[in-house]
């Protein structure tokens with residue numbers, strides 16, 4: 001039996017992970033499950049999977065979690081430290097599916113205890129890619145990408161020499177507004193942005209798909225994960241979301257990874273790695289699909305893509321600043337404090353401030369320095385967004 005933990009179990013990726021685990025209950029011992037605020041779902045799953053420990057992020061919800069788990073023998077805990085302790089519990093495989101920079105520290109803890117980390121939390125690579133990979137190397141752990149594009153690249157690279165890779169092309173669906181006239185974007189609402197044409201995902205990543213901040217994060221994640229130069233990474237809009245990424249080699253060959261837009265594919269690949277096992281995902285009927293289409297990913301329409309290039313050129317802690325500024329701008333957009341197009345403006349201004357702050361971006365990539373850069377970015381974003 002493999003010991004597995006799911007961080008962010010109550011979310012979209014977490015629930016898809018539990019769906020796969022539930023299909024082969026004899027193969028897994030569930031160690032820890034964590035959730036942000038959805039105590040009912042967390043308690044239900046902890047009992048269904050006979051977890052050893054359930055942790056809720058919000059300490060105010062601990063009494064509720066304890067009540068629900070009373071008599072079950074499942075330990076209950078709450079708060080940021082408890083999340084890290086959950087990740088430290090010995091396990092063979094840990095799913096990192098907390099959303100946002102909050103997922104970084106628990107993921108590092110899982111690597112410190114030598115687990116294989118299935119990384120859906122792209123923010124970890126954006127904020128602290130070198131630290132994540134060094135932690136894995138130091139403790140004999142492994143990081144497996146779960147973002148569909150990165151799982152696709154990883155699969156296309158099996159058996160290949162990374163030195164022969166010329167370029168990686170990430171596909172983007174274009175999100176909710178891909179067919180909207182540019183002049184309408186200023187008035188887009190959070191509800192409109194949170195409807196994805198192809199994928200069923202959490203609210204935040206769905207809005208990030210509409211603004212292309214998700215793809216911007218993924219470009220940086222690609223650079224960190226596969227140690228590529230920024231100029232080797234391209235983005236193309238592919239509205240069907242059937243090709244997830246392509247790898248171009250020095251002989252001109254282009255390897256594309258295709259599949260139905262179902263995250264259980266990438267999650268299942270990481271769960272079964274280094275082997276493959278049948279997965280309950282739709283099989284594509286190419287003749288029925290008839291065609292695949294592609295469009296350029298315009299950096300004027302989607303300034304987040306241009307900002308990602310600037311972040312990669314700056315290096316250091318620019319990724320941590322970029323991500324934190326984006327998280328605050330997204331909070332403000334969801335709360336209707338700023339408009340859809342202002343998100344990129346706020347992030348750009350925060351990056352400018354961070355560049356002018358002596359030593360901030362150049363500090364070493366440690367957890368403490370990432371946290372400092374993160375706080376600076378959130379504080380700056382709040383100042384910029386405060387009406388004067």
Ligand code: NAD
Pocket residue numbers: 007008009010011012013014034035036037038057083096097098099100102120121122123146147148199200201202203204205263
């Ligand atoms: P989600 O919002 O559905 O779930 C997030 C999970 O994190 C939930 O369990 C939530 O309770 C928990 N959480 C939220 N804030 C927290 C905090 N401060 N501390 C601890 N836990 C907290 O998000 P999701 O769509 O499942 O995405 C999870 C991660 O996977 C994100 O990093 C996202 O970018 C990435 N990802 C998601 C998809 C997808 O299809 N949903 C695809 C690729 C990558």
Ligand code: MG
Pocket residue numbers: 147148149218
């Ligand atoms: Mg993705």
